[in-house]
Amino acid sequence: MKLVVQVRLLPTPVQAVALEETLHACNEAATWVSGVAFEKNVKRNFALREFAYGEVKARWGLGAQAAQHVIKKTCDAYTTLKANLTAGNLGKPGSKRYRKATGKPVAFRLDSAQPYDDRMLSWRIAERRISVWTVSGRVKDVVFTASPEQLATLALYRRGESDLVRRDGMWFLNATCEVPEEPVNTDPVDFLGIDLGIVNIATTSDSEIMAGRELNRVRARERGLRKKLQKKNTPSAKRRLKKRRRKEGRRAKDINHKIAKHVVAEAARTGRGIALEDLTGIRERVRLRKPQRATHSSWSFAQLGQFIAYKARKAGVPVVHVDPAYTSRTCAECGHIDRANRVSQAWFACRSCGFVDHADRNGSRNIRARAWQLWRRGAQSTAPAPPPRQRAGAGRRRSTAASGARRASPSL
Structure with missing residues (x-):
């Protein structure tokens, strides 16, 4: 590759x-x-x-x-x-x-x-x-x-x-x-489900939660500083803005690389595949209140998914993308689907069997189960080939992927 x-x-x-x-x-x-x-x-x-x-x-x-x-x-x-x-x-x-x-x-x-x-x-x-x-x-x-x-x-x-x-x-x-x-491992013993989110960047079906509180705090602080500097609009403010540009993106990319490396290493060590949500088009599907839009737009779930996919391909770990519909409302124990099951952002409580768990951990277990079902039906690994290398800098109309080629502990 x-x-x-x-x-x-x-x-x-x-x-x-x-x-x-x-x-x-x-x-x-x-x-x-x-x-x-x-x-x-x-x-x-x-x-x-x-x-x-x-x-x-x-x-x-x-x-x-x-x-x-x-x-x-x-x-x-x-x-x-x-x-x-x-x-x-x-x-x-x-x-x-x-x-x-x-x-x-x-x-x-x-x-x-x-x-x-x-x-x-x-x-x-x-x-x-x-x-x-x-x-x-x-x-x-x-x-x-x-x-x-x-x-x-x-x-x-x-x-x-x-x-x-x-x-x-x-x-x-x-x-x-x-x-x-x-x-590629064509006979995985199971799948490691990964639930991607904003509050918790990634949660695995092994109950490992990689929280994003620190990253979100940094992003909020950076947004506030940018707003103040843009409002001030002096030469020194513009110099500071230029100096700080891309800093937040570099930090997020570093964290995503470390999380992806950790997830792939764990899957390879245990002989499992990796199950991810297919979140294509989520920005267009989800409607949010204005205070939430900046946080949602800066959520780098696509980048993390790409990092996991290419590292898995390099390590020979199969990857399966599943439909994420109702994974947050479905009980991982009995399969009961109810909107009321999601008590809060953090907690899940099944209205049918009474099962209680962390909401993201419950979602990752559902993702794992769906991937395993797909694999047993003959689904192939969806780990994509790396995108073709493109020339950087050709005007503003170019794709952001054409800007040329470009790690916080996994327990952040």
Whole structure:
């Protein structure tokens, strides 16, 4: 399976200037190529080269490989746009948002990621150095830093392209690695049910609760601080807002990675599969009062589900997604369904048999039972392949997944 290892570059000031000039030149060229593709309605890689390849090399001084990657990046951006339009992510045809997305060429930010292949980029992993092509010539001995685990993965499994990324003044390389998968366990002894939520991020059918109180408190504090700074609207307030951006998302992502790693390790250790709820479209289905909307919108259940799914696929653990309907109202002991069974957010009390349990734990047991029934009927693992790597930064209309590749204890 394909995974992306992100390492941080530590260039000298001279090296950083060369990298910045290269990134700007490539993205200026990509924006121009996008205009040509839009005007001539040519969005295929080899067909677009006929109109843009020579001009890109001559005007921006790009090498042959860089020019080809610029054109391919532009085509990838239009492929992503088309996929978003087809999926309805940009509104219905004819809507204002749809017209805005299709009415002008895709534009690239100056700091958008640029792909490099092995002709443009060479690695000396043991020495933690790279040699990279720039518009100013080959820049050698650029230092990078990575963990021992990342270095081992790079040395064994790195294949294909790497993306040069600049974010918040820092330089990164996102390297593609072809990591071998464990064979999927086709005969699990049972399933580990996972109930996802806001108050408790994840609750397992083994009665393990990973609470989200700390994360929710941090989110509330961050929202309050952002509101104050936005209201103040001074230059210093704007600087603080810029410095703090993405901080909350990084913290949530770190927690989700640790929870997913813990869940998959437990399932693999006990020879079980993992049962998850199919929560597709929940934001559209659920109506909430205004004070609850910010909390619900920042709930990263989809990210946690994706992390569990890809880690399970790597470990050979089967994953089954089940219909979550009535799992919170169904008694895990007798099967009685009643809205009144859910006494509160935290507690479940069956009106039929009198069974009392934590509400999320009861829900996770129902999820486990549904997954086991599906598996016995011949259902296959639904652990998806990782999403295809896409080029970062192509305008605001791009999918958030196209921004390039990007752990609090599980008992939080």
